[in-house]
Amino acid sequence: MATYQHAEAILHVENVGVAYGEKQIIEHITFTEKDVLRPDVVQGQTIAFVGRSGRGKSTLFRSLAGLEQPTQGEVMISDLQAPIKEGENPPLRKVREGDVGFVSQNYVLFRHKTIQQAMEFAMRKQSLPAAEKDKKITQYLKDWGLYAVRHQYPNELSGGQRQRTAILEQVLSSTNYIILDEPFSGLDVGNIQNAINAFRLINQSHELATIIFCTHDIDLAVEMADSLYVLGYPTNADGTLHPVGTLVKHFDLKTRGLAWKDHFSPEHKALVEEIKEAILAS
Numbered sequence: 001m002a003t004y005q006h007a008e009a010i011l012h013v014e015n016v017g018v019a020y021g022e023k024q025i026i027e028h029i030t031f032t033e034k035d036v037l038r039p040d041v042v043q044g045q046t047i048a049f050v051g052r053s054g055r056g057k058s059t060l061f062r063s064l065a066g067l068e069q070p071t072q073g074e075v076m077i078s079d080l081q082a083p084i085k086e087g088e089n090p091p092l093r094k095v096r097e098g099d100v101g102f103v104s105q106n107y108v109l110f111r112h113k114t115i116q117q118a119m120e121f122a123m124r125k126q127s128l129p130a131a132e133k134d135k136k137i138t139q140y141l142k143d144w145g146l147y148a149v150r151h152q153y154p155n156e157l158s159g160g161q162r163q164r165t166a167i168l169e170q171v172l173s174s175t176n177y178i179i180l181d182e183p184f185s186g187l188d189v190g191n192i193q194n195a196i197n198a199f200r201l202i203n204q205s206h207e208l209a210t211i212i213f214c215t216h217d218i219d220l221a222v223e224m225a226d227s228l229y230v231l232g233y234p235t236n237a238d239g240t241l242h243p244v245g246t247l248v249k250h251f252d253l254k255t256r257g258l259a260w261k262d263h264f265s266p267e268h269k270a271l272v273e274e275i276k277e278a279i280l281a282s
Ligand SMILES: Nc1ncnc2c1ncn2[C@@H]1O[C@H](COP(=O)(O)OP(=O)(O)OP(=O)(O)O)[C@@H](O)[C@H]1O
Pocket: 020, 025, 051, 052, 053, 054, 055, 056, 057, 058, 059, 060
């Protein structure tokens, strides 16, 4: 029995390539991620990208976030503002800077804003009454374990608190999806667990709350993702590697029955090995 169904595309990437000058970094990247509907569960999607260092994950992410125009191809997202006809899906449009939340490896916080002020700033464009905004901010800060430190400035926070603030700023200011470039690097075991819990909260806040992230921790990628792509160098006919990054493998954890599980099973472990092999071969 199917435990989920696919609705409209939330992200459609068509033949994307990026070159810097003469050097092609990534090419021929095509994939579509669709909204997933599960009976009686509010569920956004979690999409992981893994691959060896320098294969182009951050480069792809900048295009997905609309921060950089790809040299080839297009990144399309659901146009949530467009009028929707009865029984039809929202149309797609090209992603623009600001549509998507992006937390880079070197995220920056406002030095002169407290957490509370940064959250208010992140929500400034939302047309909610002030009291509603305040309620929403308070709830998020409590859920994310930041309420007690809400009047503190970035230099008065721990690394984990700073990172959660950066992520939350993006969650509150973006509407489509949120992209995180190595969100777990540099976090201790406790903070990794906090971040995992925080992502689950985002995912469960709205059906369209999609998280896209990359990591070198394959166990963590398998634990969190319901769709996982390996970005690597494809193999030429003569067995050598073609040194331009592309999607060499896709693992759909939903069809394998491994998504949204509380326990890390032997099947999850086997999948980790399969993914590592695909990474090493590319
Ligand atoms: N602005 C730029 N100009 C020229 N080359 C660039 C630029 N940005 C990235 N590159 C090159 O693109 C390649 C891919 O880099 P990218 O940071 O996207 O890889 P990555 O897969 O995210 O790596 P890592 O896992 O180490 O973060 C690298 O060889 C890098 O030197």
